[in-house]
Amino acid sequence: MPQDSSKPGILLLGVNHKTAEVGIRERLAMVNSDIPPLQFFSSLNVCDEVVFLSTCNRVEVIAVAPSIENAMAKIKLHWLEKSGLSLKDASNLYEHKADDAIRHLFRVASSLDSMVVGEPQILGQLKDAYKKADEAKTTGTILNRLMHKAFSVAKTIRTETRIASNAVSISYAAVELAKKIFGELKGKRAMLIGAGEMAELAAQHLMANGVSKLIVANRTLARAVELADKLHGKAVSLDEIPDALHEVDIVISSTGAPGYVITAEQVKKAMRPRKHNLLFLIDIAVPRDIEPNVNNIENVYLYDIDDLSGIVETNKAEREKEALKAERIVEAEVIKFISWLKCLDIVPLIQGIQNKAEETRLKELSRSQSALKGLTPEQLKAIDTLTRSLVQKLLHDPIVSLRKSHSEGEEQALALMDAASHLFKVNGSGK
Amino acid sequence: MIKTLYELLLTGALCFYTLATVIFLVQFITLKKRMEKAATGILCAGLLFHTSAIAVRWAQAGHIPLVHMHESLSFLSIVIVAGFLLAQIKNRLKSLGAFVTPLASILLACALTQERTIVPLPPALQSIWLPIHATISIVAYAIFTISFLIAVMYLIQERQIKTKKLGGIFQRLPSLDGLDAILGRTLALGFAILTLGIITGSIWAEEAWGAYWSWDPKETWSLVTWLLYAAILHQRFTIGWRGRRAATMTIIAFLVLIFTFLGVNLLIPGEHSYATRLQ
Numbered sequence: 001m002p003q004d005s006s007k008p009g010i011l012l013l014g015v016n017h018k019t020a021e022v023g024i025r026e027r028l029a030m031v032n033s034d035i036p037p038l039q040f041f042s043s044l045n046v047c048d049e050v051v052f053l054s055t056c057n058r059v060e061v062i063a064v065a066p067s068i069e070n071a072m073a074k075i076k077l078h079w080l081e082k083s084g085l086s087l088k089d090a091s092n093l094y095e096h097k098a099d100d101a102i103r104h105l106f107r108v109a110s111s112l113d114s115m116v117v118g119e120p121q122i123l124g125q126l127k128d129a130y131k132k133a134d135e136a137k138t139t140g141t142i143l144n145r146l147m148h149k150a151f152s153v154a155k156t157i158r159t160e161t162r163i164a165s166n167a168v169s170i171s172y173a174a175v176e177l178a179k180k181i182f183g184e185l186k187g188k189r190a191m192l193i194g195a196g197e198m199a200e201l202a203a204q205h206l207m208a209n210g211v212s213k214l215i216v217a218n219r220t221l222a223r224a225v226e227l228a229d230k231l232h233g234k235a236v237s238l239d240e241i242p243d244a245l246h247e248v249d250i251v252i253s254s255t256g257a258p259g260y261v262i263t264a265e266q267v268k269k270a271m272r273p274r275k276h277n278l279l280f281l282i283d284i285a286v287p288r289d290i291e292p293n294v295n296n297i298e299n300v301y302l303y304d305i306d307d308l309s310g311i312v313e314t315n316k317a318e319r320e321k322e323a324l325k326a327e328r329i330v331e332a333e334v335i336k337f338i339s340w341l342k343c344l345d346i347v348p349l350i351q352g353i354q355n356k357a358e359e360t361r362l363k364e365l366s367r368s369q370s371a372l373k374g375l376t377p378e379q380l381k382a383i384d385t386l387t388r389s390l391v392q393k394l395l396h397d398p399i400v401s402l403r404k405s406h407s408e409g410e411e412q413a414l415a416l417m418d419a420a421s422h423l424f425k426v427n428g429s430g431k
Numbered sequence: 432m433i434k435t436l437y438e439l440l441l442t443g444a445l446c447f448y449t450l451a452t453v454i455f456l457v458q459f460i461t462l463k464k465r466m467e468k469a470a471t472g473i474l475c476a477g478l479l480f481h482t483s484a485i486a487v488r489w490a491q492a493g494h495i496p497l498v499h500m501h502e503s504l505s506f507l508s509i510v511i512v513a514g515f516l517l518a519q520i521k522n523r524l525k526s527l528g529a530f531v532t533p534l535a536s537i538l539l540a541c542a543l544t545q546e547r548t549i550v551p552l553p554p555a556l557q558s559i560w561l562p563i564h565a566t567i568s569i570v571a572y573a574i575f576t577i578s579f580l581i582a583v584m585y586l587i588q589e590r591q592i593k594t595k596k597l598g599g600i601f602q603r604l605p606s607l608d609g610l611d612a613i614l615g616r617t618l619a620l621g622f623a624i625l626t627l628g629i630i631t632g633s634i635w636a637e638e639a640w641g642a643y644w645s646w647d648p649k650e651t652w653s654l655v656t657w658l659l660y661a662a663i664l665h666q667r668f669t670i671g672w673r674g675r676r677a678a679t680m681t682i683i684a685f686l687v688l689i690f691t692f693l694g695v696n697l698l699i700p701g702e703h704s705y706a707t708r709l710q
Binding site for chain 2: 184295301311
């Protein structure tokens, strides 16, 4: 049965890096608002539950409302107004209802909707958003379940697909490669030549992965000292590079020098003092800093910017392939969640059956009123009790079965609910 | 009766090894963690069957079943499997199972093709040194077989990284340094045990023939093998001979080892009688 949008349900509206520029995203994040976003949305009195997610790439409101249409319109209107935007900015917002909203949330949690598919931060950000809503007590049965489901879907996707397993940035790719050469990076030593931003980033990644000692070499020693202090390394001049090659395992070079900073001759000479320990050189400079035929030396591996970009591109393509698998997992989970939602209708259904029975009983009693005229009040009371218990006894087993059906799985529960509403001619909402 | 039981157990072991091989190979492709556990479990079951088979054979023959080619190949196979399982407990090496189990299965399958009637032990072999010397030698061979496989993995992975082909194989093999470290350890261990094997052999030779060393072809080639491994280890510890060259040398040394184990017996007549059983 298709979800009727006037029925209570889940809605989601928001903006991301694709639909809105950063200026609009900033405003919608309501950072400078006098009232916290969660309280603001609750105060609109159109939804029962609400979670507010705000990251640098997206701002979203996820809510459960008695009437989706009404809540959607009101939230949109007041949100834009509060953020100092006009209604014509509404075109930046995407609106998702019912299963679309669930699907969107699952995709966001699993980083399928991220700028870099598979990036890991979004899940943490979503957890924080949920924690805030939980603390502000703006979540209930449905959003609690929905958010936890979103977290578990994200986890399943992370373990069952390789969506996040490959590096998609140059500096990550360099670290991944280093790990494939050295295994553990703990205790390894690295040298940074030049002070480019990308090299610095790669150096930071290496340090974060256990590289214990860092040497920074630069044309101007002052800059080397500055960077070395920042990264807790040791500064050397460019002339000292050949000697430093004896003791380091990883070299990252990114100088603006026109010629080679490291030659094959220097590396060859360094191998004996190094006891032929493996040497990994990363050249991210253009023009290149390290003589290309260094790669021909035994136990030396040289990767330049094109090699690393190649890895990044392949990994991106791989991620996209894995993303298809992930979409299938999301789809399956959306269906499961919708059937869970439908099971929530069991309470109004039982209510409906009981109401109908009581109505029928009263109607039949009043129809027999003329025939029961001569009876004493005691006898009338006995008949009332009799009919009441007759109805209760008859309904007892069906209602118990309905209540219990939940534990036998959602599919059975739904089938039974469907049967019950047909047999008693009562619809799910109990009216 | 016992003979059929022996064959039943040995065939059972081969079935388990083959099944484990298939699962390890599928795991190598799919990278499913659970499969690795399943394969390891099945391999353990195979080891149990194999051990029982050898115990039955021992009881039946009345001496250690390490006399013919059939028994030697079977024993080599079981030690490789046991060594692999032991190594997995301490240092798990990614994808090693996909390399070790096929070889262990093939060795056992080869053993099953060999003549396996039990013959009375020739007088020259009736000595306490038979179980000691033969067991030690086979254990050394098994360890060198594993180091050979690790060297092969190293060379494959090294090629991937050098030529920047970072596809499926690259992702499935362990890191270079990880492989090299374990290669070093297996070489050192294998060398120590091979040394012991040669020493026990020469003591036995003295007892049986009155001379510690008689330049029997088997002895000569064992010495060549020993010297090769000694050279690899010496270079490794002094000038840091590691990486590609060490791996290549390990493979060459292993080829010589195979010749020592099989070739000498096949081509040159000598005192090591199990040659006579090879068909």
